[in-house]
Amino acid sequence: MEKNPTKEQWKVINCNSQLISLSAPGGTGKTDCLILHILKQIKSGKYIRIIMVTLTNSAADTVNERFEDLKNPYSNSFKASTFHSFARSILPNHAKKIGYQNNFNVIPGITEKILKRRVNEHKSRLEELDNPYEDIKEINDKFLRSNHLIKNIAQEYTQKEKTIKLIRKIIWGALKERRRLNVMDFDDLTFNLYKLVKNNDSALKSIVTENPLMIVDEFQDTTDIQWKAMKLLIGNGIQFLGAGDPYQTLYRFVCANLKRFNQLSAISGCKEFQLTKNFRSTMQIVSLSNAIRSQLQGYKGYKIWSEDTGPNPQVILSHRKGLLIEAIYSGIHYHWKKGTPLKEMSVTFRFAEDARLLAKKLIGWKIPFVSYIKENSSSDFKDVVLSIIKIVQRQGKRKHWRKILQFMDGVGARNINDILDILRKELYQFEDLKYIRGKRYKTDFNKLLKLLHEIQKLKNNPFQALYNIRDFYSSLGKTREIKDHDPYWTTMLKIVDKSASLQEFLLKYQDSSYGMYYPSNRVVGDEEFITLSNIHKIKGKEFKVVFILGSYDTMFENHNTFDDDDLIKDEIMIMDTAVTRSKRYLYFLFPMTKKEWDGRRHEKNPSIFIRNCSEDLYEVYSPI
Numbered sequence: 001m002e003k004n005p006t007k008e009q010w011k012v013i014n015c016n017s018q019l020i021s022l023s024a025p026g027g028t029g030k031t032d033c034l035i036l037h038i039l040k041q042i043k044s045g046k047y048i049r050i051i052m053v054t055l056t057n058s059a060a061d062t063v064n065e066r067f068e069d070l071k072n073p074y075s076n077s078f079k080a081s082t083f084h085s086f087a088r089s090i091l092p093n094h095a096k097k098i099g100y101q102n103n104f105n106v107i108p109g110i111t112e113k114i115l116k117r118r119v120n121e122h123k124s125r126l127e128e129l130d131n132p133y134e135d136i137k138e139i140n141d142k143f144l145r146s147n148h149l150i151k152n153i154a155q156e157y158t159q160k161e162k163t164i165k166l167i168r169k170i171i172w173g174a175l176k177e178r179r180r181l182n183v184m185d186f187d188d189l190t191f192n193l194y195k196l197v198k199n200n201d202s203a204l205k206s207i208v209t210e211n212p213l214m215i216v217d218e219f220q221d222t223t224d225i226q227w228k229a230m231k232l233l234i235g236n237g238i239q240f241l242g243a244g245d246p247y248q249t250l251y252r253f254v255c256a257n258l259k260r261f262n263q264l265s266a267i268s269g270c271k272e273f274q275l276t277k278n279f280r281s282t283m284q285i286v287s288l289s290n291a292i293r294s295q296l297q298g299y300k301g302y303k304i305w306s307e308d309t310g311p312n313p314q315v316i317l318s319h320r321k322g323l324l325i326e327a328i329y330s331g332i333h334y335h336w337k338k339g340t341p342l343k344e345m346s347v348t349f350r351f352a353e354d355a356r357l358l359a360k361k362l363i364g365w366k367i368p369f370v371s372y373i374k375e376n377s378s379s380d381f382k383d384v385v386l387s388i389i390k391i392v393q394r395q396g397k398r399k400h401w402r403k404i405l406q407f408m409d410g411v412g413a414r415n416i417n418d419i420l421d422i423l424r425k426e427l428y429q430f431e432d433l434k435y436i437r438g439k440r441y442k443t444d445f446n447k448l449l450k451l452l453h454e455i456q457k458l459k460n461n462p463f464q465a466l467y468n469i470r471d472f473y474s475s476l477g478k479t480r481e482i483k484d485h486d487p488y489w490t491t492m493l494k495i496v497d498k499s500a501s502l503q504e505f506l507l508k509y510q511d512s513s514y515g516m517y518y519p520s521n522r523v524v525g526d527e528e529f530i531t532l533s534n535i536h537k538i539k540g541k542e543f544k545v546v547f548i549l550g551s552y553d554t555m556f557e558n559h560n561t562f563d564d565d566d567l568i569k570d571e572i573m574i575m576d577t578a579v580t581r582s583k584r585y586l587y588f589l590f591p592m593t594k595k596e597w598d599g600r601r602h603e604k605n606p607s608i609f610i611r612n613c614s615e616d617l618y619e620v621y622s623p624i
Contacts, residue, residue, distance in 0.1 A: 009033045012273050013040055019234065019270040021261060022243040025289075025304055026580045027280025027542065030243055034215055035067060037241070041213055042077050047239075051211045052080040055218040056513035059540050060085070061498045063217075083216075083226050084186050087193035091184075094203045098192050099179045105395060108510050111185040114174045115140060122170065128163050140171045144187040145255035146224035147194060194229040208238045218540070219244040219264070223255040227263065234267065247293050247301055248577045250536050252570060276302055280542050280583050282310030284617070288586075291613035292576045296569055313579075313586035315610060317622040324589040325358050328547050329365060331587060332530065335545050342368065344544040346531040348578050354550035354591075355532055362532070363518060370515040372533035380407070380479065382488045385469050386509070389502050392455045398424065408444040409477040447472060455502070462496045462505045485519040513537065535578045546582035549589050575609045588618075 005013060009029060012022055013036045024030035038050055054060040063080035081089070088106065095102040119126065119133045126132040135157050142153045150171055154164045178184060184192065197204040214233065216222060219242035222230070234240050246261040257263070265272055278286050286306040293301055318324050328347060335345060349355045352373045362369050384407070387400035398420055405416045423429075451472045458465040470489065474481045482489050492505075495514050499505035508514060515537075519527055531543065579586065588610065610618065 005029075005033065005036065006275075006277055008273070008275050008277065009036075012275075013037045015271055015273070016041075016044075017269065017271040018237075018239050019264070019267055020241040021264045021270055021272045022241060022275070023246055023261060023273070024243055024275040025245045025248070025278070026540070026577075027278040027286075027306075027583075028275035028304070029277075029279050030275060031063065031066065031217075033275065034217070034241070034243060035063075035070070038067075038078055038215065039070075041239075047213050048077060049211055050078045050213045050215070051086060052078070052215040052217060053083050053086055054080055055082070055221055055540070057082055057085070057508055057511045058513040059217070062540075083222070084189045087189040090207055091189065091192060091196065094196055094200065094206075097200050097203060098196050100184075100192075101182050104182045104184055106186070106189065106507070107183050107395065108186055108507075110178065110181075110183050111140065111174060111187070112137065114177050115170065118170045118174055122166060125166055126163065128158055128160055136167055136170060139167060140174070141187065142255060143171060144191045144225065147191070147228060148224070190223070190225050190229065194225050194232075197229055197232045204232060204236050208233055208236050211238065213239040213241075215241045215243065217243055220246050220249040220258075220260050221251040221256045222260060223251075224257065225255070227257070227260065231267075247296060247299070248539070248573050248580075250539060250570075250574060250577060258569070274302060276304055278304050278306040281306055281580060282308045282584055284310055284312050285579060285582050285584075285586055288313055288610075288613060288617045289576055289579050291617055292572060292579060292609055295572050295609065295612055297565060308584075310584045313582075313588065313618045315588040315590065315618050315620045317590050317592060317620065319592045321357070321591045324549065324591055325361055327587075327589060328358065328549070329361065329367075331545070331547060332367065335585065340544055342528040342530045345547075346533065346538060346541070346543040346545070346581060347547040347549060348531075348533050348535050348538050348581065349549045350535060350574065351550065352534060355534075358549065359518075359532060362530070366520045368518060368520040368527050368529045369532050370517050370529040372512065372515045372531075372537040374512070375516060379488045381470075381473055381482055381486070384473050385466070385492065386506065388452065388455060388469055389465075389506050392452055392459070393503065393506075394429070404448065407473075407476045407478040408448070410444070444476065447475065459502045460500065462499050462502045465502055466492055466496055466505075487516060487518045490517040490519050491515070535574050538581055539577055542581055542583055544583045545585040545587075546578070547587045547589060548578045550591065572609055 006029070009032075012020070012033050015037070022030070022033075024033070034052070038052070041047055041050060052060075052063060054063060060080040060082055067078055067080070091098070091100070092102045092104070095104060115137055116133055119136055123132060126136075129135045139150065139153050139157065142148065143150050146153075150168045151164055154167045158164060158167075175188075178188060197207065214230070216230070221244070230240065242261070242264050244261075246258070249256050249258050249260070252258065264270060281289070283306045286304050290303050293299060316324065316327055318327075332342075332345060336342065347355065347358060355373055359369070359371055359373060380403075383403045387396065387403045390396050390400050391404075401420055401423060402416060405411050405419060411419070451468060454468055455465050458468070470482050473479050484490075491514070492509065494517055495508050496505050499508055515531075515533070517529060531538065531541070533541075
């Protein structure tokens with residue numbers, strides 16, 4: 001830790017209880033506290049292995065790096081991973097007990113494809129549903145993340161018994177099909193882990209023996225199915241610590257629960273701790289956070305405090321969105337000139353539409369940034385890279401081969417179909433390329449076959465594999481050269497640096513928690529990036545300067561937020577999460593409609609969650 005632990009932190013570090021609940025808002029030194037607790041437990045000699053569960057892969061990477069930076073001899077005894085990765089490491093040894101073979105594949109999106117086909121087969125009998133596929137997909141997701149009865153979930157969408165029975169048949173049929181194909185989607189991992197520990201005592205005892213201490217970070221955002229699995233592990237003797245902030249529960253839409261900490265504390269013998277001193281943010285930001293949190297109905301939290309002081313948060317209002325974008329640019333430039341690195345700045349937002357214009361402007365201004373906005377565009381280079389890796393891993397399908405073949409010299413649409421038909425006979429295995437004849441494309445085919453053999457040998461050297469694929473792609477006659485500052489290439493290099501194998505790279509590349517990197521085209525290598533992210537994706541991060549874009553009353557009204565007290569809770573927690581990302585400088589930028597502006601509503605703050613706070617906690621500016 002940068003500073004000596006506080007008395008509150010020492011209590012957690014030295015606690016040896018079987019069950020611990022740690023309520024620790026962002027900035028209170030939670031991660032350092034957990035790492036010191038882990039080190040103490042390892043040094044005690046009681047544990048040969050400690051697992052820490054994080055919300056995202058990028059968070060797990062951060063914890064593992066911080067643990068390794070301590071240069072202690074206990075690194076092999078500890079590993080941080082997501083709950084999905086934890087389940088992925090457990091299930092192969094017990095796969096047959098849940099109806100799988102131990103060499104099952106994890107294929108993201110496979111559930112959607114199977115469900116879509118099965119829904120289309122019964123579409124005429126699902127006319128009662130407004131959006132049959134979307135509705136059944138939601139029901140399926142809730143089922144896998146909660147294990148609630150499909151019948152009960154489906155009743156939120158329809159009351160017809162025949163339709164409910166059909167929905168149940170479709171979802172169970174898709175689940176059985178995935179077992180038959182020996183494949184799992186991400187949500188299947190946690191669902192099947194729960195089924196394993198629920199129905200098999202020997203597997204449950206084996207998991208507890210191999211993982212005697214489990215620490216769960218961001219515990220408030222665990223899903224119902226994850227909590228059910230954890231409770232079974234706790235009931236069979238695993239030592240457990242749940243840490244997080246119950247008043248920043250952001251993932252209720254995927255079956256997280258506001259009462260998760262209460263559920264943990266209700267178990268006999270649970271020791272409860274709180275961290276209240278904030279080391280991250282100034283007193284002004286912490287005071288605003290306390291005021292926002294106190295608006296939660298039934299709030300029984302405690303005041304967070306800080307010894308550092310700084311400027312008041314600023315609220316900037318305008319009916320011209322372009323002016324707010326210019327204000328962000330001016331703010332970035334001002335703080336950069338004052339010596340703040342770009343990596344210490346972030347623009348966060350509630351909805352992606354608020355930030356797309358800003359992203360275009362940042363590219364135009366040549367300001368490097370990492371974006372967590374879902375990409376609407378595609379990349380031929382990205383498609384070829386991912387297709388080659390999947391083919392080498394024996395996961396290649398017709399569509400993956402098509403993405404590669406279309407760029408090869410002498411191969412037209414008719415040739416592609418003929419080649420694909422030949423490959424189909426042998427289940428699209430790349431070794432069968434040698435049987436394909438054709439003088440016009442023989443050179444490219446030989447290069448491709450050579451590349452695939454090389455990549456197969458480099459499965460544990462993903463860095464070199466990526467460079468080989470890029471060289472191959474750039475050498476084809478129908479492609480462009482991939483420059484070092486290409487956003488997709490830059491992003492791949494960032495992710496491959498944290499991957500030990502091609503399989504790990506593939507899984508992480510499809511994980512949105514890593515973002516998309518846009519270099520400035522002026523610097524290659526150790527360039528710094530400002531962060532452009534929605535509030536959910538920025539959870540767990542911190543920045544010296546934070547700009548919050550959007551979040552005005554009429555937007556919430558348009559999304560029916562104010563019609564539901566429960567949804568208002570979500571928005572308050574989301575706003576508080578954005579506020580507590582800032583260490584020193586905090587700016588709110590609220591766009592207003594012309595009607596609101598003409599009605600002089602700009603004399604008041606347009607965000608109800610800030611307006612309800614004392615006016616001495618922030619300063620308001622309303623430029624023309």
